[in-house]
Amino acid sequence: ELKVEQNPLFLSMQEGKNYTIYCNYSTTSDRLYWYRQDPGKSLESLFVLLSNGAVKQEGRLMASLDTKARLSTLHITAAVHDLSATYFCAVDEAGGSEKLVFGKGTKLTVNP
Amino acid sequence: NAGVTQTPKFQVLKTGQSMTLQCAQDMNHEYMSWYRQDPGMGLRLIHYSVGAGITDQGEVPNGYNVSRSTTEDFPLRLLSAAPSQTSVYFCASSYTTTGTDTQYFGPGTRLTVL
Numbered sequence: 001e002l003k004v005e006q007n008p009l010f011l012s013m014q015e016g017k018n019y020t021i022y023c024n025y026s027t028t029s030d031r032l033y034w035y036r037q038d039p040g041k042s043l044e045s046l047f048v049l050l051s052n053g054a055v056k057q058e059g060r061l062m063a064s065l066d067t068k069a070r071l072s073t074l075h076i077t078a079a080v081h082d083l084s085a086t087y088f089c090a091v092d093e094a095g096g097s098e099k100l101v102f103g104k105g106t107k108l109t110v111n112p
Numbered sequence: 113n114a115g116v117t118q119t120p121k122f123q124v125l126k127t128g129q130s131m132t133l134q135c136a137q138d139m140n141h142e143y144m145s146w147y148r149q150d151p152g153m154g155l156r157l158i159h160y161s162v163g164a165g166i167t168d169q170g171e172v173p174n175g176y177n178v179s180r181s182t183t184e185d186f187p188l189r190l191l192s193a194a195p196s197q198t199s200v201y202f203c204a205s206s207y208t209t210t211g212t213d214t215q216y217f218g219p220g221t222r223l224t225v226l
Contacts, residue, residue, distance in 0.1 A: 004154075033214060042202065043155075045214040088154060098143050098162070098206060099170060100215065102154035 002027045002093050006103035013079050014111055021074040021106045023089035031092035032072045033100065034063050036085045043088065046074075079110045113138050116218035118203050124224045125193040133188040133221050135203030143206040144186040145170070145215065146178065148199040155202065161186055193225045 003026040013019050023032070031050055035043040047056045049065035049072060056063050060083065062075045072089055086105045093099040119134045137144065145160035157170030159178040167178050175197060177189040186205075190197060200222050204215040 031212075035217075042219050043204075043217040045216070048212075048214050050212060090155075098145070098208070098215070099157055099160060100145075100155075101171070102147075102156070104152060104154040 002029070002091060002101045004089060004091050004101050004103040006087075006089055006106050008106060009104060010107050010109075012109045012111060013076075015080055016078050018078065019076050021076070021087055021089075021108075023072040023074070023091075023103055025070050025072075025091045025101075028067070028070075029091050029093070030065075030067050032065050033090045033092075034072075034074055035088045035090065037088065037105070038085050046087075076108075079108075081110050081112060084108055084110045115139065116203055116205050116216050118201075118218040118221050120221060121219065122222050124226065125190075126226050127194060129193050131190050131193065133190075133201055133203075133223075135186045135188065135218060136184050137186075137203075137205040137216070138184065139205065139207065139216070140183060141205035141207050141216075142183070143208065143215070144180065145204050146176070146186070146188045147202045147204065148172065148197075149202060149220075150199050158188065158201075190223075195225045197223065198225045199223060 005024045007022045034046040047063040052067040054065045086107045088105045090100040090102045116137045146158040147155040161167045161180040203218040206215045207213045
């Protein structure tokens with residue numbers, strides 16, 4: 001059974017600082033997704049990572065995937081208040097089944 | 113395109129009542145799914161469909177039924193509501209059935225069962 005763990009679950013950081021959110025998963029998969037959720041809102045897709053070594057960047061966010069370590073990271077560079085949200089990683093249960101298993105989410109708060 | 117739409121936005125039920133949560137997408141997506149989101153639990157897959165006439169169970173299917181008679185619509189039926197089904201329900205769809213595309217989420221239905 002696939003398990004997905006995110007660390008940390010809560011993150012409070014200052015504007016301008018860098019930080020990394022980690023997503024570990026327990027069984028082989030080469031499809032990993034990152035989503036953002038604002039309070040009371042739906043999920044917004046950030047990144048789709050489809051192979052070992054995949055790296056994608058959008059603005060101050062960069063995501064990477066290491067399938068051998070079963071690890072994905074979401075790196076935040078020079079955080080700004082607008083990045084405050086909950087970030088979820090999700091892993092495809094069978095590497096192409098579309099059955100996603102989500103982590104519990106990382107609630108990020110960026111303070112001025 | 114309206115994307116993925118869900119109705120209603122909010123619903124309050126009494127224990128034992130039944131209801132249907134509606135989900136529709138206008139993007140001609142083959143894959144559709146239902147998730148529930150509970151505080152501190154992330155999202156959990158209830159049921160999914162890889163095309164019209166094809167459905168299967170996810171991680172937490174008990175107490176829910178689905179059907180997919182058209183590509184566009186994927187309703188979720190609660191047969192006899194229980195307080196444990198109080199949650200936020202999200203419908204999602206994807207163009208592919210092989211995991212190479214992201215899933216697009218609807219706005220959610222917040223359900224309370226008393």
